[in-house]
Amino acid sequence: MRIDILTIFPEMFRGPFDCGIVRRARERGLVEIVVHNLRDFATDKHRTVDDRPFGGGEGMVLKPEPIFRAVEHLLGEQFDRQRVAVILLTPQGRRFTQAMAEDLATRERLVLICGRYEGVDERVAEYLATHELSIGDYVLTGGEVPAMVIVEAVVRLLPGALHRAESARRESFAEGGILDYPQYTRPAEFRGLRVPEVLLSGHHAQIARWRRRMALAKTLRNRPDLLEKAALSEEERQLLEELRGM
Ligand code: SAM
Numbered sequence: 001m002r003i004d005i006l007t008i009f010p011e012m013f014r015g016p017f018d019c020g021i022v023r024r025a026r027e028r029g030l031v032e033i034v035v036h037n038l039r040d041f042a043t044d045k046h047r048t049v050d051d052r053p054f055g056g057g058e059g060m061v062l063k064p065e066p067i068f069r070a071v072e073h074l075l076g077e078q079f080d081r082q083r084v085a086v087i088l089l090t091p092q093g094r095r096f097t098q099a100m101a102e103d104l105a106t107r108e109r110l111v112l113i114c115g116r117y118e119g120v121d122e123r124v125a126e127y128l129a130t131h132e133l134s135i136g137d138y139v140l141t142g143g144e145v146p147a148m149v150i151v152e153a154v155v156r157l158l159p160g161a162l163h164r165a166e167s168a169r170r171e172s173f174a175e176g177g178i179l180d181y182p183q184y185t186r187p188a189e190f191r192g193l194r195v196p197e198v199l200l201s202g203h204h205a206q207i208a209r210w211r212r213r214m215a216l217a218k219t220l221r222n223r224p225d226l227l228e229k230a231a232l233s234e235e236e237r238q239l240l241e242e243l244r245g246m
Contacts, residue, residue, distance in 0.1 A: 001107065001158060002032045005147050006070050007114040008049055008062075010035045012144045022152060025161040033151065041066040041073065050117055059118040067124050071111055083108045086130045087150065089143030090115055093132030096150060098173035100133070104150070105157035112150060114143030177230040178219040181211035213239050220244070 005013065013035045017023065025031045039047035043065070050060040071086055079086075085107050094100075104110060113124065125132050135146040155161055162168055172180040184195040198210045216239050219226050232240065 001030065001105075001109065001154075002034070003110045003112065003151055003154075004074050005033070005035045005112045005114065005151075006038050006041075006067065007035065007142075007144055007147070008038050008116055009114075009142065009144055010037045012142075013148070016148050017151065021156050021161055025155050025158055028160060030158045030160055031155050036070060036074075038062075038066050038070060041070040043069075053118060057118070061118050062115055062120045062124075064121040064123045064128075067113055067120065068128055071113075071128055074111060075109070081130050084111070084130070085109075086111045086113070086128060088113045088115070088120060088125050088129040088132045089135075089146040089150075090119060090125070090132050091134045091137070091139050092119075092125075093134040095137070096133045096135050096146075096153070098153070100131075101150070101153040101157060104154045110150075110154070112143070112147040114147050116142045173226075176232065176236075178215055178226055178232075179223060181215040182218065209235075212236055213243070216240050217243050 017033050038049050042048050049062055049066050051063050053061045075084060085104055087110060135149045157168055184199060188195045188200060198206050216236060220243055
């Protein structure tokens with residue numbers, strides 16, 4: 001996969017892609033990440049990328065020309081929308097989910113457009129982007145951190161990025177669509193707080209059942225909305241009914 005990022009602050013990307021799984025994926029040749037300064041695609045001598053909003057109002061808006069020029073330079077004027085995603089980061093977009101990360105991980109190329117100021121000329125959303133994505137219901141100052149979020153969520157799903165193929169499958173939001181179960185490690189007792197005894201029992205079937213129950217309990221407590229669409233087994237449905245009755 002190749003990922004291109006368009007930003008007026010390329011220096012923000014020094015560091016985040018040089019650690020952990022993303023770094024390893026780059027070193028293994030699973031992904032190439034190229035960060036571009038949007039100003040390089042401006043044509044005037046001041047390398048202008050923003051202008052005042054039509055209709056009045058506060059602040060500045062990112063102009064369409066440098067963004068169209070950059071994407072066309074990278075992809076040509078026509079591109080295959082099945083294999084390529086051009087993503088505009090915006091709080092007005094659809095909320096980014098694990099399912100979207102899984103879809104994006106199957107693409108050959110991603111182009112991420114980072115907005116700034118009051119946002120991006122709407123013609124980019126209407127005529128250039130294949131996706132408008134938001135990372136959550138809050139407003140950040142720019143699309144750079146959202147772009148990092150999307151890169152990290154996608155790259156860890158690329159085949160070979162994680163050590164064990166199944167470790168992405170049973171995480172929160174993955175198969176079944178509920179949260180992950182709680183994890184514990186040594187010491188078995190810390191400041192008088194004991195790890196649940198079942199985890200020390202070596203009884204695999206009981207541990208598996210306890211984990212399913214705890215995953216459901218945590219989802220019920222913190223994200224009950226996920227349970228509406230979750231794919232639960234009959235056993236999990238019964239566990240959930242028990243938990244609801246408690
Ligand atoms: N005026 C815009 C609005 O209210 O919808 C907010 C613009 S925001 C200050 C500047 C840029 O930050 C946006 O163009 C977008 O690229 C990015 N941004 C801010 N919050 C975001 C979010 N939750 N998800 C994705 N991108 C976001």
